[in-house]
Amino acid sequence: MRPHELPEIRHLPLFRDMLQGSFETLMQGAYAQTFPAGLELIRQGDPADFLHVVMEGQVELHAQWAGRECTMAVVRPVGTFILAACIRDAPYLMSARTLERARIILIPASDLRAIFHRDTEFAVSVINELAGCYRAVVRHAKGLKLRTSRERIASYLLRQSVLAGNVPSFVLPVEKRLLASYLGMTPENLSRALKSLDAEGVRVDGSRVIITDRAKLSALARPDPLIDGPDPEGASAGVALPPVGRLG
Amino acid sequence: MRPHELPEIRHLPLFRDMLQGSFETLMQGAYAQTFPAGLELIRQGDPADFLHVVMEGQVELHAQWAGRECTMAVVRPVGTFILAACIRDAPYLMSARTLERARIILIPASDLRAIFHRDTEFAVSVINELAGCYRAVVRHAKGLKLRTSRERIASYLLRQSVLAGNVPSFVLPVEKRLLASYLGMTPENLSRALKSLDAEGVRVDGSRVIITDRAKLSALARPDPLIDGPDPEGASAGVALPPVGRLG
DNA sequence: GCGAGGGCTTGATCTGGATCAAGCGCAGCG
DNA sequence: CGCTGCGCTTGATCCAGATCAAGCCCTCGC
Missing domain, CATH: 1.10.10.10 (Winged helix-like DNA-binding domain superfamily/Winged helix DNA-binding domain)
Structure with missing residues (x-):
């Protein structure tokens, strides 16, 4: 992990309010990796082992079924993805692939789960993040149907x-x-x-x-605003789209 | 509130793990009400004042735009809805109407927010609930697109x-x-x-x-399973559909 | 018991968007 | 530098699903 990256992560809404000790624990288990363009990072159905934080480059979240495929979102720096699957300890619902060379921090899902049981501030941040993600997808679905x-x-x-x-x-x-x-x-x-x-x-x-x-x-x-956002709460909230990511 | 209702609520995944004291505080501010069929309970865009818990009857969650309308989900007993808006203190993204005579518990959103800041167990339950809701909508969107x-x-x-x-x-x-x-x-x-x-x-x-x-x-x-569910975690998890609700 | 309204079906028609099939133009690479 | 591949456009055609328009039937209320 590079020296400037830690503060950047720490500054994310998801991590900025947690105890310093919790943050350090979390980062001890984490590691960074750089991937080439066009690489399949995760495949839908895989067990959720790591929360992904995009530091550089764009990542596409997509889904496939019956030989068809569709893009669900694009995540760009600095954003996280597949939080929900990590929390649930459930299989990913979406696949992810790099659109360009990308640097990504991987945080073990088990650490994540352990820490929000102990650090209420972090739990509250996760709640806010998830609520934002949820609302972003609801908006997307509304757009598709209406x-x-x-x-x-x-x-x-x-x-x-x-x-x-x-x-x-x-x-x-x-x-x-x-x-x-x-x-x-x-x-x-x-x-x-x-x-x-x-x-x-x-x-x-x-x-x-x-x-x-x-x-x-x-x-x-x-x-x-009920379809296109943003949540009044802050532009950084749930804007799920090509402009910004952080989808669970 | 009726005597048999309290234990029913307490038994919901969202409330079953919280401290007894937290639960009691939450219930002190809550009240139950019975609504006739076809009543608009909430309108999209309204501020989120209350978490709703359906005790009897079905409730439709729907969205409208430009004179068009679509159904997003149906919630049935015992399920909750519009959790995410309450947490975010943001406007509802969906409207809700009773499909039949319905009995509903209303829990002030501010109490909710106050309590998960103090009760980590409850915060964790909220996290799980939201993650399930999120995954349910993602599944729905996948179905629509694929x-x-x-x-x-x-x-x-x-x-x-x-x-x-x-x-x-x-x-x-x-x-x-x-x-x-x-x-x-x-x-x-x-x-x-x-x-x-x-x-x-x-x-x-x-x-x-x-x-x-x-x-x-x-x-x-x-x-x-990545579209139709259920989450392995439990059938009660995120099945968002006509069969069962609890959508944020 | 009867009328009215609403949900459901059925038919006819229309159209938004998909599919199939070329060409075009740019970027990467040998 | 020129070949190759891929993303993008454009045209022609097709089709799933929407729309428009009745009719049917059940339920509910008077």
Whole structure:
């Protein structure tokens, strides 16, 4: 583990309130590792041995069934994933693969479980983290069930623009095919839909997005804090998406 | 509150391990109320004031956006809902309405939050509950993204049959229109799909379902513990569906 | 007992999005 | 530098599922 990494981890909402002793114990069992791009870190169904903390690089969480596959989220620094499985000591529900070279801290799940039994502050942090994760997935499910493809895209673009500081132009943080899968559609459909959003105040050039008419786009997207977040509690909370991770 | 209700609540996974004193404090602020059928208990966006515990009757959790609406889950006795919003002190992401006459215990969210800061055992129970809820929604989202309508129906029927004790015949626990919405389709589509499942080993007569060829149905549904549950941890864990609730 | 409403089915039609099939263009690599 | 692979687009076609529109039937209330 590198010297600058410890404070970074310590600063995460999940770890910042715990006792110093607990934190040290936790870190003693932890180790860091660097993985190449495109590596399958965990496979759904595997037993949950380690909580993963992404220090560098992006990690995709995805699920597969019957030969099909879909992206559930993308985690970026500094975020954690598969907390829930570790806590439950249950099999992972999702697989994870690196999208690029990634540095990851691995914390043994058993240490985690032992410590929140002893450190109430840490237990409370875990509660908050999980509640945030839960709400993030509920939002995602709401979007899938209540919005059409175009509406999902439109609100995604709007969200990205807001996260980047309300800028009218930004670069997509992930590949389009991944974004398509995350939004529950095919790459072809995303491609066509993006072009059709021309009429709704969006211009796309490669991975660059330019919002030319925010009002028109909003009229289509109808952004809603109960779907698009964030939790008022803090932007760092449960934003589960290409912009930020930390999914359990 | 009725005399038999206290032990029932105490016996829930969420409350069974906490200190007796904590439990008593929690119950002092709580009160029970009976609501008629079809009543909107909470509306999405409202501040989370009370954790709800369903003692009798079914409660539907649903979401709405842009005039559309969908069912997210059904909670039945004895289960709790909107735990996550209470913990976060954030607005509800879902609305709740009674499907029939229902008796509900209301526990002030502030008491809840105060107590898990003091009672680690309770905090741990909350962690487990939330982790289960989280995993339940992830499963639901996986089903929506990875399976077609027919596959979702098929696996739902199989799951119900298993929950009822692997019986070949059972009665649907909820109205079909609600089931359709829960499974992410229209009532018309559900109706037609159910009839078409005739060829896959299912006969439906009103709300009665008869599985005539389990193998054939399984071949279509391809049931998977990573989608259909349950968590190995215990059947009572995160089964979020028409069969059982306790969603945060 | 009868009327009204709502849930369910059924039919006809429409369409959003998937699938299949090329081409294009860029990045990585020999 | 040119080959190769892959991500992206574009076009053509197909299909699952939505929508629209009746009718049926059961339940409930008067």
